[in-house]
Amino acid sequence: DKRRRLSKLALGYLAHxxxxxxxxxxxxxxxxxxxxxxxxxxxxxxxxxAFPEVP
Structure with missing residues (x-):
């Protein structure tokens, strides 16, 4: 799902x-x-x- 991939990418960016x-x-x-x-x-x-963070 696109939202899940975007959430994972955003959280990875914040961690990096x-x-x-x-x-x-x-x-x-x-x-x-x-x-x-x-x-x-x-x-x-x-x-x-537009949408919440998806775990």
Whole structure:
């Protein structure tokens, strides 16, 4: 499951950087592009705390 892999990666990063006693939060950014040939951003959505840490 993608969430489990992301959680494991994030916890590994925190351990590697020796960052302790901190909360971990997963934000997700969705970007909707215009369908025309010119690449233009139509909409950006930020979902803060999109999912909890998965053990």
């Amino acid at each position: 950087r020796r960052i302790k006693d901190t909360n971990c939060r997963f934000d997700v950014v969705g970007i909707l592009m215009d369908n025309k040939k010119v690449r233009k951003v139509k909409h950006i959505e930020l979902i803060k705390n």
